[in-house]
Amino acid sequence: MKVLHGISLEVLPGEVVCIIGPNGAGKTTLLRTISGLNRATRGSIRFKGEEVAGLKPYQMVRRGLGHCPEGRRVFQLSIEENLITGYVPGRGKSFAELRDQVYALFPILGERRHQSAGRLSGGQQQMVAIGRALMGSPELLLLDEPSLGLAPIIIHQIFEIVLKLAESGVSIILVEQNIDLSFEVADFVYALEHGSLQCSGPAAKMAADPRIKDIYLPGLDGQDSH
Amino acid sequence: MENPARRASTPPVAATRKLWPGALAMLAVPVLLLIVGPHLPAYPLRILDMILLYAILGLGLNIIVGYAGLLDLGYVAFYAIGAYSWALLASGQFDIHLPFALVLLTGASLAGFAGILLGIPVLRLRGDYLAIVTLGFGEIIRVLMNNLDGVTNGPQGIARIDEAHLFGWTLSTPDDFLYLLVGMLVVVFLFVWRIQASALGTALSAVREDQDAARGCGINTTRVKLVAFAFSAFIGGACGVVFAAMQRFVSPESFTFWESLVIVLVIVVGGLGNPFGALLGATLLILLPELLRAYADYRLLFYGMALVIIILARPRGLIARQFGPSWLMRRLGGGKC
């Protein structure tokens, strides 16, 4: 089945790119293609100047890609072991250093480090998934709906992390349904529909465009939740 | 305000499809078998009988493995129960000589009953734990047959079993059995077809896909599995009766673990969950070793290789789960359903 049609997209160093689109638009498929889980039928993918289409996901990860997949997919191992799986040696920081960073971000994980991740609540699992992706000290981080199932207070935290990471030079591709915040945080936005690119542009301009508002942000001008 | 979830139902979207041309095409197979079969020399005819027998066994096992998604590695136990029913109830062993039709029913029912007996304690086990327990059950039955010398004559087996008579017709030559087996195949085929299309089939599929969610949807998974086990065992038992009538000799050697594996192979190679798959699988798995006879010492080596190659080529079986009259019509009718 053909899911994506001739998409061209670019992410610059330290940039936060957001991909939006209705369900089934192909956002997840796009991320999976970038990280090599799905093979692109045609076209090229370049990462840090190198052609990477056809590389396996683990090869991508070792080149500095991080992917926090849709649906969490934590391992039924202890939290700490989940972090071990995500650690990629030889990318600068030591395991302990990275692990402590993750625990600092999500203290609950540190508290339960020896508990099986399979027994965490949905939102806690999401934290594990993000933490695990960070363990590879990625230069490009793909986040597939990271705020899914998280309490508002944690969502805020996630977006703060995204900002922090971007500050430190990590490029981020963010797939989100939480468009209000995404548009704030993102630099550049791609809108996808039925597997093809519909519109792209700087986030601020996107947010301001009435047509985009109509399609993606109905009721944004309405009441805020707080 | 009326609960909208209880609004009167609208008529179904899908109109009743015209299935009967496809069904008719499929009926051609047994008819063809009945016409061509008796003209075959005895050896191919006997092979054909074996193919049919294994196809029926496959159809039976498919209910458990293909529909309900439970791996049964001890199916041969039910087959053995059927076979020994005929051997004990129609031979000089106890000098009981019951009519074939009666034993066919009794043997199959006994097997079905054994299925329930086995099912009650073990059906709450999952996956491989269930598989190993069924394997154990198969072995227990075989060892019992081998040990209860006073009843089953132990390893010596029971020889000179009666010739079967069905409604005044003697079953002795391979073509006699061809008629019987084709008849059974059609009946069993319709039986499983009916299961598949019914609420029971839906329930079984749900159990296969996700038992927990199925329970959440109100399905008494244990009961449903039990029913599947019983039906499946019933068919296995019936096959056993026919096998014993064909061989007129039974011994525990015919009911080893390997036999269970062959039946599992039949349905997996043919296509899990599809009745046509069992037919094709049986054809291949019975024919293959016979065709390879010419290779003498290398026969089993090639057989193993062929198995691996077939499975690698079609990991989901030769015939897709969805294959059936409606599927056929869709294909023939140019994609419109």
Place this chain on the structure above:
Amino acid sequence: MLKFDHVTKQFGELAAIDDVTFEVKPGIITAVIGPNGAGKSTLVNMAAGSYGVTSGRILVGDTELQKLPKYRIAHAGLSRTYQNIRLFDGMSVVKNLEVALVPPRVGSLIANTFGLSGRAAAEERRARCHAVLERLGLAAYAERQAGSLAYGQQKLVELARAIVAEPRVLLLDEPAAGLNHGETEQLKQHILALRAPDLAMVLIEHDMKLIMSISDTIVVMNRGRVLAQGTASEIRTNTEVQEAYLGQPGAIKDIEAAARGRRNRVRIREGEGLTWHQP
């Protein structure tokens, strides 16, 4: 209609639910919110029979659910959706729904399979499923394999499966998670349309906009206990709830400010305008 009566759930040391008592009334939508790990899903799982109850009672009418096996709970009129989708992936969408309509008794199941009335009953089941699919706008997907649908569609199919048996109690565990604004809006309409005098609905969500606009009463959980209960406006202003869950009203502003600050500094692809790739 659905009543939690001093319910406790212990996972080893952890009291995931700690002496919770509240009632869900029919005809209205009760929202349950709370931080991650508060115990919301655990409540649903206990009511639906997926988890045992350590102590306390869960009642639908006079029926004590915690004593029933899981499938009987469904027969008692309770159905649910899952936080992590649990569809029957290999089956078609209608078949997924039909599962919920399988006759409860094995006897009738067998009679249905081989009896004469079977066909009519099957037609009726199909019709009911199609009607529900129609209502949720899923009719086009009826024959698709459930597992091949996109996430959002799968969530709707789960909802359809949960309502096809016409339950008395409906528990929705994060139905809007992963849906975009438009879809959430649609979902909201579907949920509102389901509201009926004899149906008790529980909605677990993190989407505050949805919760605030749809629920008649809100239960806030925290660390296995009920932290607060009330209407949307009561909850919104409850400082305890803000602290544990919603976050300070200013938090969003802070993020926005930080983002703006960064954008002003970094200015990546500033100059570009909007490109429309498709008319």
Place this chain on the structure above:
Amino acid sequence: DILIGTAGPTTNAEALFGTTWQNGMELAVRQANAAGGVQGQKLVLVRDDDGGDPKQGTLIAQKHCDNAGMLAVVANFNSGVTIPSSDIYNRCGMPQVTNASNPKVTKAGYKNLFRPIANDLSQGAAPAEYALTKLGAKKAAIVHDKQAFGQGVAEVFRTNFTKGGGTVTSFSGIAQTDVDFSALLSTIRAEQPDVVYFGGVMPAVGLFVKQARELGIKATFFAADSAFSPDFIAGAGPASEGAVVSFQAPPYDSSPALKKFAADYKAAFGEEPGPYSAYGFVEASIIIEAMKKAPAPLTRAGIVSEIAKSDFDGIVGHVSFTPEGELQKPFLFLYGVKDGKFDLVK
């Protein structure tokens, strides 16, 4: 060409027996061909693997029956396969010479079925008599492998041993595939039997005897025919010393004919003959002899009536049949292991 069929286990646990047995026939056929064949035609042996499986046995039987050029078969090796297959061979009038030793095999009364070897009745009886009279044994422990053959001979041994005044301390079944007998042997050791009879086949026999000696059991061991093989002595090592084995044929070095057979076999197949090779040879010879005498053109019926009239000295002994198809004078020999070799004791 004239076809002779055979079917036996050549790929399962009994593969060694089946293969070397069929090699014996092959040798007989080759020698007959070298001597000009039968009625001017060459003989061809059609070998099949029945896997010791009754179902396959019947399929092969049907195949052989359908083959008009096939005039006789040596089939099958196992009793459990011979019984159902003989039914089919009988229907097509196929002369069938079997190696199956279970007494039941000939019970159907088929006129086309012949068994040129001692059945299990004599195989179990002779050792019992020997143990009682020659060894003066009082107590025997009996073990068998729960197979048609093993249990059959063990039961005959038990009957004869008790009839002769001995006591049987225990009668236990094991699984044919077992390799560890330590548990059972520990129990037997406590019973302090004078003799231990093992009804079963290699390699279990070898392991059994070896482990028994390791556990310090001093009794004399008795084993049935398949132990009559160098493998038994090699496998059990010094533990085999003194063990008594019954077999339907004299040792390969006991007569010039057998010596020649063993040498020819080695030349043809590059290995020592198996325990049943001489039997395969004899069984094929019976058919060949009958074919030579039968009137031309050869028919199955013609060969059957000639086999029934067989009266010649085979390499293991004199061959002539009773009306039931059993050997007139079944021969059975007992061998003792002495200095690592089989030595005729009776």
Place this chain on the structure above:
Amino acid sequence: MGALILQQTINALTVGSIYALIALGYTMVYGVLRLINFAHSELFTAGAFIGLALAGALGVAGHPTGGLLVGFITFVIIGLAGVSVEIVAYRPLRGTSRLAPMLSALGMAVVIQNAVMLIGGRRPLIYPSFLPSGVIDVFGAIITYKQITIFLVAVILMVALELFVNRTNLGVRIRAVAENAETASLVGINPNMAISLIFFIGPGLGAVAGILYSSFYGVATFTMGFVIGMKAFTAAILGGIGSIPGAVLGGFLLGFIETFATAWMPVLTGGLIGTEYRDIFAFSVLVLILLFRPAGLLGEHVSEETIVYKSDF
């Protein structure tokens, strides 16, 4: 009586050690791929045959130290064979269904068994013992050095494997692959490497077990794998799938059940039920244990909400 019980205990521990050794290989592979590797028992047989051939070629038959060398080389050879089998017959089937690789493994088992038969011959081969010989008499019970060695090897291997899987980062990564190869790949683990490693260790262990087994019993036949493999697999399930200590515990338990059933069933039932009912007894105990512990003795019972696999097969 006391000596008899002691003797039977020793017998049970020995048989159990052998089951445990083979079960370890099953569990390794099973734990990672949830694959019943039917070919394992045949690689076990192949290991014994190759070991014998090597011993002959190196002229070290019967020497314990030579045995170490032979064991090591055989481990590597069969390990590589295992890796190849995985690449050829299982890898292409990954992600299709659970039954397909299992039956492909069955096909491979047939192939390997017949290859061993064609190359190694049908004759049971007399096996030189690589194990130290000698006996100790303890209160009337006889313990051989062979038994002690086999027991120690089983326990040491279990401990080593358990440490490897649970205490090393590589072990953790392997377990991650076990659970979900795709996700593991997404976090930077090469699933194929991990799986190959498993298919090196598992069959390699099987080969060593084959050498020990044949050394112990003094014989190797091309069919010896099937039944013992089935029992070892039963032991693995009994202990809890994927659990390394479970495999060993299951092996010992099965050894005890078999031994004590053989020894005392006829006595306890007054001869009514004889030793031939041993397997029935063993399987009945298996069923009973699983009824009370549906995930085996040491298997972790996961609640249905956290179960990873929705369907069984």
